[in-house]
Amino acid sequence: MLGQQIMSGLATGSLYALTAVAVVVVFRNTRTINLAQGDFSMMGAFIAIILLKTYGLNYYATIVLCVLAIMALGVLTERLVMRPIADSDWLTLFTATLGVYYILHGVAGWIWGRDTKAFPVTFDPTPVHIFGTVVSHGHLINMGWAAAIGVVLYVFFKYTKQGIAMRAVTDDPETAKLMGIPVRFIVTLTWAMAGFLAAFIGILIAPIIYVAPEMMDEVLIKGYVAAVFGGLYSIPGAIIGALMIGVAENLAGGYLGSHYKTATAFAMIVVLLTFRPQGLFGIQKRREI
Amino acid sequence: MKRLMKLVLTLVSSGVLALLSVHASAANDPGVSAKEILICSYQPMTGKISSYFRMGKGADAWFKYVNDQGGINGRKIDYKMVDDKYEPARTMTVVKRFIERDKCFAIVSPLGSAPTAAVIDYITSKDVPLIGAGTGAEKNLTYPSKWVFPLYPSYFTEGQQLVRFAKEVFGAKTVALLYQNDPSGKTHIKGIESVLDKYGVKLVAQEGYEQKEVDVSAQVIAMKNANPDAVICSCAPEPAAKFYTERKKLGWNVPVVNVFFGKSPKVPELAGKDAVEGVYFSTIFRDFNSPAPQIQQAKELLKKYYPEEQPDAIHLWGFAGAQVFTEALRRMGPDNITRARLVETLESIQDWKGSVVPSVSIGHGNAPEHFIVKDMAWVVYKNGEFQDFKPPWGG
Numbered sequence A: 001m002l003g004q005q006i007m008s009g010l011a012t013g014s015l016y017a018l019t020a021v022a023v024v025v026v027f028r029n030t031r032t033i034n035l036a037q038g039d040f041s042m043m044g045a046f047i048a049i050i051l052l053k054t055y056g057l058n059y060y061a062t063i064v065l066c067v068l069a070i071m072a073l074g075v076l077t078e079r080l081v082m083r084p085i086a087d088s089d090w091l092t093l094f095t096a097t098l099g100v101y102y103i104l105h106g107v108a109g110w111i112w113g114r115d116t117k118a119f120p121v122t123f124d125p126t127p128v129h130i131f132g133t134v135v136s137h138g139h140l141i142n143m144g145w146a147a148a149i150g151v152v153l154y155v156f157f158k159y160t161k162q163g164i165a166m167r168a169v170t171d172d173p174e175t176a177k178l179m180g181i182p183v184r185f186i187v188t189l190t191w192a193m194a195g196f197l198a199a200f201i202g203i204l205i206a207p208i209i210y211v212a213p214e215m216m217d218e219v220l221i222k223g224y225v226a227a228v229f230g231g232l233y234s235i236p237g238a239i240i241g242a243l244m245i246g247v248a249e250n251l252a253g254g255y256l257g258s259h260y261k262t263a264t265a266f267a268m269i270v271v272l273l274t275f276r277p278q279g280l281f282g283i284q285k286r287r288e289i
Numbered sequence B: 001m002k003r004l005m006k007l008v009l010t011l012v013s014s015g016v017l018a019l020l021s022v023h024a025s026a027a028n029d030p031g032v033s034a035k036e037i038l039i040c041s042y043q044p045m046t047g048k049i050s051s052y053f054r055m056g057k058g059a060d061a062w063f064k065y066v067n068d069q070g071g072i073n074g075r076k077i078d079y080k081m082v083d084d085k086y087e088p089a090r091t092m093t094v095v096k097r098f099i100e101r102d103k104c105f106a107i108v109s110p111l112g113s114a115p116t117a118a119v120i121d122y123i124t125s126k127d128v129p130l131i132g133a134g135t136g137a138e139k140n141l142t143y144p145s146k147w148v149f150p151l152y153p154s155y156f157t158e159g160q161q162l163v164r165f166a167k168e169v170f171g172a173k174t175v176a177l178l179y180q181n182d183p184s185g186k187t188h189i190k191g192i193e194s195v196l197d198k199y200g201v202k203l204v205a206q207e208g209y210e211q212k213e214v215d216v217s218a219q220v221i222a223m224k225n226a227n228p229d230a231v232i233c234s235c236a237p238e239p240a241a242k243f244y245t246e247r248k249k250l251g252w253n254v255p256v257v258n259v260f261f262g263k264s265p266k267v268p269e270l271a272g273k274d275a276v277e278g279v280y281f282s283t284i285f286r287d288f289n290s291p292a293p294q295i296q297q298a299k300e301l302l303k304k305y306y307p308e309e310q311p312d313a314i315h316l317w318g319f320a321g322a323q324v325f326t327e328a329l330r331r332m333g334p335d336n337i338t339r340a341r342l343v344e345t346l347e348s349i350q351d352w353k354g355s356v357v358p359s360v361s362i363g364h365g366n367a368p369e370h371f372i373v374k375d376m377a378w379v380v381y382k383n384g385e386f387q388d389f390k391p392p393w394g395g
Helices: A002-030 A037-054 A059-085 A090-112 A137-159 A161-171 A173-178 A183-209 A217-230 A235-256 A258-275 B002-027 B050-068 B088-101 B113-125 B155-168 B183-199 B217-225 B237-249 B266-271 B293-305 B313-332 B339-347
Strands: A128-130 A133-135 B036-043 B076-083 B106-108 B174-180 B202-209 B230-234 B256-258 B280-283 B377-382 B385-388
Touching: A002 A037, A002 A133, A002 A137, A002 A161, A002 A183, A002 A217, A002 A235, A002 B217, A037 A059, A037 A090, A037 A183, A037 A217, A059 A090, A059 A183, A137 A161, A137 A183, A137 A235, A161 A173, A161 A183, A173 A183, A217 A235, A217 A258, A235 A258, A235 B217, A258 B202, A258 B217, B036 B050, B036 B088, B050 B076, B050 B293, B050 B313, B076 B088, B088 B113, B106 B313, B113 B183, B155 B183, B155 B230, B155 B256, B155 B280, B174 B183, B174 B217, B174 B237, B183 B202, B183 B230, B202 B217, B217 B237, B237 B256, B237 B266, B293 B313, B313 B339
Parallel strands: B036 B076, B036 B106, B174 B202, B174 B230, B230 B256, B256 B280
Antiparallel strands: A128 A133, B280 B377, B377 B385
8 A cells, every 4th residue: 555655645746746846946936925826827728628629739830839839828918918028026926926827827718618527539448557556647748747847957057158147046036137138138038948848837737637717726736735845936846845755655544544635735835934044945145244 | 432443443554564474574583575585505616526517507507497486475486506616725615605795585596615624613503594505524423413405325434335345346455545635535535444344445556636637647556556445436427537547548447436526427428338338326416317207307497597507417406406495485485485494394394295306305404414415326327227226226
């Protein structure tokens, strides 16, 4: 039972992980907790349904178009909503993303209805056996994507010019600007990246949790907790945080009782922040006066 | 003199008529005008369990049909549905507006155990009839008030019948339970526990889930580990689908009986037909495949007013309450439309076969005597459809 609970926890954690990564990517470069991140994924899932069912596109063409559409949604959000208030305090930025969240919820419900829908492309239902435990193809693919995207983003931020520029903007936007880094472009790129990740998440997660306007609400909350757990600036931290939350929830649900399952993630974050306010992989920044 | 007499008579008679008309309109309760009756309903129009909004759509389809036929005794039904997201705090706000601001005549076919449990005290304290609420929670069904007309048997009764089903159909000596962590699930637990000894069945695992939970794998693994002979699933369609997917993934072929509120075409649609094959469901209405004219009419009305809807048992919950309400209204005649008379008229309905329920007989008294539907029925999902199933005791 222990092995299976851990494996299932990792599977659930992988659902949170990609969203956690997206939360971190946006936060690093814009100081914004993007509450609409989950809804970008939701829009991606609905668009994918349309492309697959109505237009009969194949799965991979759907992924490409969907990614482009949600990247455009991310860029539009930045240009129309976030850029005009870019110099505002964090609470204003946070509230603006809350507004986007509600708008996207409303638009999705209005266009596609509130009913839960099955995603037309499902993963191979044959379970996979690993170390005496069982995991579904869907979850396995999610875990693979979480790991792969984690590695790709790590390499991007560590070794590419744009990635280094993004990190410079994260560390000190003013100096970055003085050094000739196009900060505005970097911020736009960040939102495009948030859209890119969101589209993938939407398509990957939809067969598992089904498609509805509120499909990502719980995933976003857990993804956010995972991001905070990992330190909000750290991509590997967000992934590890998400997997830890998934496993801890399942162990609590399996051994302490199902009532403790949902509360576990929040209990973990309270305990962690008490002893390590900067999160698991965060760097404590001194506030300058 | 004759002319004077005529004038006096005319004046007196028009005065009497005027008084009578004033009296007639004054005799009607709030929400009733000369041309309309306002009735209200809280529904989970959005949120995790918005699939239950089908209940509201079912009722609405019926009222639209009634209005298209000219209404009842010259009055159209104004059916106002408001979204409470299945959040009890929100339901309270919605219902207060219904009664205090909108002056709703009655609450008809609303949905939800927790939402109804939150507002039933308030609704009855205002002497407003609550008809056909979609809830099986004990509090709502045993409420000591004449204003409450429950729709279907209590989850307590259903819980008892589920144990009997597990014992007599599956031959189970041990059962595990997956339940929704809210009043509906908790009432099922009470019903199940009350007859375990009677049927010689042991409850070896009981796992709860929250409505918004992303997955139920931890619960399913824990149940599998307890190795029960059968599983009782007190699950709504979406979590039920997640359970059947997980069960299939684990290769766990345990027999399952699901509560009636999880009987929905959404379950095989979301989980895949294979995952649900052979699962039994309790139910309270005839299936849409039934040739009964009332069921076929409901199907037609849904097609007409909600063409995007796939007919579902939950639509019939809405139809049942709405049809009983309009039948009572029809019997009340055009005048003196009061809430007290509505209750009296509902209580006079005996062996009425005009609705989607085979026969409606409502007793006198409080909620426990006022059930619109009294018995459970059973179906099994086989070869891609729900098929009627008769348990050994008849059912």
